[in-house]
Amino acid sequence: MHIVVCVKQVPDTRIIKVNPKTNTLDRRGIPAILNPFDSHAVEAGVRLKEKYGGSVSVVSMGPPNAVKMIRKCVEIGADEGYLISDRFFAGADTLATSYALYKAFEKMLEEKPVDIIICGKQTIDGDTGQVGPGIARRLDIPPITNVIEIKEVDEKARKVIVKRKLEDGYEMIESSMPCLLTVEKDINPVSYSPLPNMIRAARYEPTIWKVDDLNDVDKKQLGLKGSPTIVAKMFAPPKLEGGKKIEGNAEQQSREIVSLLLEKPELFEKKRGGA
Amino acid sequence: MENNRGVWVYMEQKEGQIVNVSLELLGAGRKLAEKLDVPLSGVLLGDKVKHLIPTIFEYGADEVYVMDDPILKNYRTESFMKGVNYYAEKYQPEIFLFGATPNGKDLASAVATDLCTGLTADTTMLDVEVETRLLEASRPAFGGNIMATILCKKHRPQMATVRPKVMKALQPEMGRKGKIIEDSLNVKEESLRTKVLEIVKDTKKKLKLDEADIIVAGGKGLGDEKGFTLIHELAEVLGGSVGASRDVVEAGWVGHDHQIGQTGITVTPKIYFAIGISGAVQHVVGMKNSELIIAINKDPDAAIFDASTYSVIGDALEILPILIEEFRAALKQEDGELKHA
Ligand SMILES: Cc1cc2nc3c(=O)[nH]c(=O)nc-3n(C[C@H](O)[C@H](O)[C@H](O)COP(=O)(O)OP(=O)(O)OC[C@H]3O[C@@H](n4cnc5c(N)ncnc54)[C@H](O)[C@@H]3O)c2cc1C
Numbered sequence: 303m304h305i306v307v308c309v310k311q312v313p314d315t316r317i318i319k320v321n322p323k324t325n326t327l328d329r330r331g332i333p334a335i336l337n338p339f340d341s342h343a344v345e346a347g348v349r350l351k352e353k354y355g356g357s358v359s360v361v362s363m364g365p366p367n368a369v370k371m372i373r374k375c376v377e378i379g380a381d382e383g384y385l386i387s388d389r390f391f392a393g394a395d396t397l398a399t400s401y402a403l404y405k406a407f408e409k410m411l412e413e414k415p416v417d418i419i420i421c422g423k424q425t426i427d428g429d430t431g432q433v434g435p436g437i438a439r440r441l442d443i444p445p446i447t448n449v450i451e452i453k454e455v456d457e458k459a460r461k462v463i464v465k466r467k468l469e470d471g472y473e474m475i476e477s478s479m480p481c482l483l484t485v486e487k488d489i490n491p492v493s494y495s496p497l498p499n500m501i502r503a504a505r506y507e508p509t510i511w512k513v514d515d516l517n518d519v520d521k522k523q524l525g526l527k528g529s530p531t532i533v534a535k536m537f538a539p540p541k542l543e544g545g546k547k548i549e550g551n552a553e554q555q556s557r558e559i560v561s562l563l564l565e566k567p568e569l570f571e572k573k574r575g576g577a
Numbered sequence: 578m579e580n581n582r583g584v585w586v587y588m589e590q591k592e593g594q595i596v597n598v599s600l601e602l603l604g605a606g607r608k609l610a611e612k613l614d615v616p617l618s619g620v621l622l623g624d625k626v627k628h629l630i631p632t633i634f635e636y637g638a639d640e641v642y643v644m645d646d647p648i649l650k651n652y653r654t655e656s657f658m659k660g661v662n663y664y665a666e667k668y669q670p671e672i673f674l675f676g677a678t679p680n681g682k683d684l685a686s687a688v689a690t691d692l693c694t695g696l697t698a699d700t701t702m703l704d705v706e707v708e709t710r711l712l713e714a715s716r717p718a719f720g721g722n723i724m725a726t727i728l729c730k731k732h733r734p735q736m737a738t739v740r741p742k743v744m745k746a747l748q749p750e751m752g753r754k755g756k757i758i759e760d761s762l763n764v765k766e767e768s769l770r771t772k773v774l775e776i777v778k779d780t781k782k783k784l785k786l787d788e789a790d791i792i793v794a795g796g797k798g799l800g801d802e803k804g805f806t807l808i809h810e811l812a813e814v815l816g817g818s819v820g821a822s823r824d825v826v827e828a829g830w831v832g833h834d835h836q837i838g839q840t841g842i843t844v845t846p847k848i849y850f851a852i853g854i855s856g857a858v859q860h861v862v863g864m865k866n867s868e869l870i871i872a873i874n875k876d877p878d879a880a881i882f883d884a885s886t887y888s889v890i891g892d893a894l895e896i897l898p899i900l901i902e903e904f905r906a907a908l909k910q911e912d913g914e915l916k917h918a
């Protein structure tokens with residue numbers, strides 16, 4: 303079985319700061335990391351490999367230094383890595399990204415078939431979750447989003463059964479293979495990398511493709527030019543007003559809160575009726 | 578592109594009920610449609626869902642595109658996408674909005690790819706520039722540190738998924754009527770590659786956070802897990818639910834289900850307590866539309882006070898035990914009075 307995981311190198315937005323005067327992002331010293339959701343996606347692929355055999359490849363579109371992130375995926379247990387990197391890809395929105403990755407898949411498919419594609423639920427920079435379903439549509443395979451468990455893979459019958467998270471529970475979905483899954487963090491804890499993986503990763507060189515290495519690419523659909531959406535402006539989140547101060551010592555403050563709430567008796571009626 | 582007209586809203590339904598975000602989007606869509614002077618339409622797919630049509634008109638739609646077929650009983654990307662694309666290709670809307678729910682996002686992503694157009698994710702502000710007829714979809718970017726306004730200039734429809742609970746539904750207008758467009762979905766079950774085997778409701782959450790009237794949320798300011806038990810106590814006394822900031826969840830003081838904010842749940846209770854929470858934008862986006870917000874923080878400059886209705890500057894560990902006792906006493910007394918009445 304051949305599992306391919308889509309991974310992206312992202313700035314660690316958890317520590318990004320915005321300059322409040324200029325409304326620009328201060329990217330200085332912000333490390334580039336493997337998108338957290340994608341590390342769970344790689345882990346999911348590696349677990350499938352352990353259970354059913356086969357191999358795990360990762361594919362990414364990104365700058366040349368994304369090689370480092372691909373090595374991280376090898377540490378987790380990926381066998382091969384593919385990076386498509388070219389200035390033509392730069393500035394892509396989700397539609398242009400899914401197109402470029404679809405072209406990468408076509409190229410990979412020349413070498414060997416792909417059975418399951420796994421994406422992260424979303425990235426922490428783009429934050430859309432749209433790229434996975436986009437790739438699935440372009441490859442014309444079923445997308446299944448928000449997967450929290452891969453219950454069963456039946457290679458002979460070419461079927462998978464997965465658990466998909468819903469707002470108020472989950473659903474079990476059966477899909478034919480190949481298919482594309484996007485995974486939530488709940489799917490697995492990412493385990494520590496075994497030493498042999500670390501050693502292999504340190505020297506690993508992924509396959510790198512430029513646009514012209516891919517087949518029949520319509521360059522108009524790539525990068526900034528191929529992106530229907532544009533960012534027109536950035537601004538600070540609307541500032542809120544702030545409210546009334548409740549003064550005094552802890553007792554006085556507590557009493558005032560209590561009387562404020564008791565002005566809303568309707569809130570407590572339901573509790574009596576229900577409980 | 579010039580032929581694309583009309584504002585469409587995908588009407589997500591679940592078990593024969595329209596989900597709230599779709600009604601909210603009819604409210605938001607109504608404003609856009611009026612500015613552009615075009616009809617507002619709802620797109621409804623499902624099995625035996627026609628009884629929902631009047632509701633869609635009452636909440637502001639002028640037209641409903643409906644497809645009713647047993648194949649559409651459960652949501653599946655493939656079948657729903659085919660139905661939605663059929664209408665979108667035939668009638669060419671200029672704006673198409675979806676709720677940013679798991680199914681809404683899934684569907685919108687597939688539809689946008691097939692229509693080869695732009696899709697803005699998780700929008701929290703919507704407007705339209707009348708002269709250019711461009712949808713201005715704004716959303717938090719870079720972890721919510723900044724807002725970005727996204728335009729889709731050259732492709733139609735202009736699509737966006739919109740976060741639940743940020744737009745306001747209109748007051749329903751009883752008896753309001755409109756035009757119904759119905760077509761059949763020409764899809765055979767054998768051609769579909771996915772099947773929903775079962776749907777399981779999570780029953781262990783007694784009180785759903787996004788439906789709670791009172792939420793008591795705690796942050797890192799409670800110091801440790803033990804400090805956080807005061808949050809549980811206050812919630813219990815008030816019959817409310819427990820919420821938390823991400824840092825608290827990451828510290829493991831409480832489960833992930835309780836996280837409020839950008840990467841957690843968006844809530845709009847009647848009363849929201851934010852206790853020992855700094856008020857980072859990512860937290861505030863998830864609770865700022867609560868009716869009444871009481872913030873307790875010992876730092877007078879904490880950002881949470883910008884969002885609060887009542888600001889209590891003080892030490893939560895000192896105030897909470899007193900507050901819990903005061904409420905306990907007050908509510909008991911009320912119970913007593915009620916019994917005698
Ligand atoms: C991409 C991204 C997504 C995120 N999503 C979310 C999200 O969904 N939800 C979320 O909450 N956060 C989210 N965050 C994290 C967010 O930026 C903050 O880090 C987090 O909300 C801070 O949690 P906190 O307020 O509990 O802790 P802190 O920031 O540490 O604040 C603690 C507060 O408690 C006060 N305090 C200390 N001691 C006391 C005391 N004894 N009495 C009273 N007050 C006291 C302090 O003055 C301080 O204001 C996200 C961040 C990123 C980058």
Ligand SMILES: Nc1ncnc2c1ncn2[C@@H]1O[C@H](COP(=O)(O)O)[C@@H](O)[C@H]1O
Pocket residue numbers: 307308309310337339340343361362363364396399403420421422423424425426428429430431432433434
């Ligand atoms: N440039 C990229 N290269 C490879 N995979 C990507 C890229 N961008 C997005 N993805 C995949 O698509 C998922 C969703 O990304 P997004 O739509 O940006 O939130 C990610 O978790 C990745 O699995």
